[in-house]
Amino acid sequence: MEQGRPHTEASRTAAGVPAQATPGAHGGHHGRDELVRGEHVHGERPYAVPAPARRMPTRYSVRGQVLDALRKALLGGELIPGEVYSGPALGERFGVSATPVREAMQQLVLEGAVEVVPNRGFRVTRRSARDLAELAEVRALLEVPVVLRLARTVPAARWAELAPLAEAASAAATTGDRALYAEADRAFHRALLGLAGNRQLTAVAEELHRRAQWPAAREPAFRCADLVADAAEHVALLEALTVRDLGAVEALVRGHFTGAV
Incomplete structure (x- = not known):
């Protein structure tokens, strides 16, 4: 286990960090989201997961903080497809129980x-190009008809309401932060489908969208330019929707799913 500078209760309180959120014996870490170091279940190589930053007074909030951090670690490539991670080891790094x-x-x-590995922990799922292609196909079957219907029925002025979300996604893309962009990307699509007024549709589509965002086991080297290009498609889609160019709308939606990052 890596050694860090010990924190006293007083020093943690003075820094405004709850004792429960402090990752055990680790301290003085710097960098994105105050990453704390963990170890692979076999002890082969370390990985990093963001430490919870806010006070977590209940089990639900602890779970929510850990879930957010794990999602960011997965999207950022810090939890590696095919690797196994144990609950107790991650709990120790977060300064919380394994529960x-x-x-x-x-x-x-x-x-x-991830998938359960009995008596060991959880393995990050290895997803193939076929898995991603199947997700893209299902998303297209679900969303393309809905977006085309919206293109025919929604007044042109309404599409301007989505412009700030498209701009936020573009801004997130330029940071190169894959987790930040993933949230902005889902927010845009959630608002777009929300215009259909079908909550069940929106929920199912978001679940498929999140699944599509998990990195594949073997994917091309990640580039910030990929996020920027993906975000630009949101802007182009709004332009096509505004002028009711149905051909362009369908092509953009289908292409967006196929090239999702």
Whole structure:
């Protein structure tokens, strides 16, 4: 286990960091989201997961903080496809018990991001190009008809309401932060489909969208330019929707799913 500078209760309180959110014996870490170091279940190589930053007074909030951090670690490539991670080890790194970690991992199981390995922990799912292609096909079958219907029925002026979300996604893309962009990307699509007024549709589509965002086992080297190009498609889609160019709308939606990052 890596050694860090010990924190006293007084120093943590003075810094405004709850004792429960402080990752054990680790301290003085710097960098994105105050990453704390963990170890692979076999002890082969370290990985980093963001430490919870806010006070977590209940089990639910602990679980929520851990879940958010794990999602960011998965999107950022810090949790590697095919590798196994144990609940107790992650709990120690977060400074919490293994229970909220396991609860968060169970949610990731439902999302298809990890799978249970009995008596060992959770393995990050290896997803093939075929898996991603199948997700893209299902998303297209669900969303293309809805967006085309919206293109025919929604007044042109309404599309301007989505412009700030498209701009936020573009701004997130320029940071190169894949997790930040993933949230902005889902927010845009959630608002777009929300215009259909079908909550069940929106919920199912968001679940498929999140699944599509998990990195594949073997994917091309990640580039910030990929995020920028993906975000630009949001802007182009709004332009096509505004002028009711149905051919362009369908092509953009289908292409967006195929090239999703």
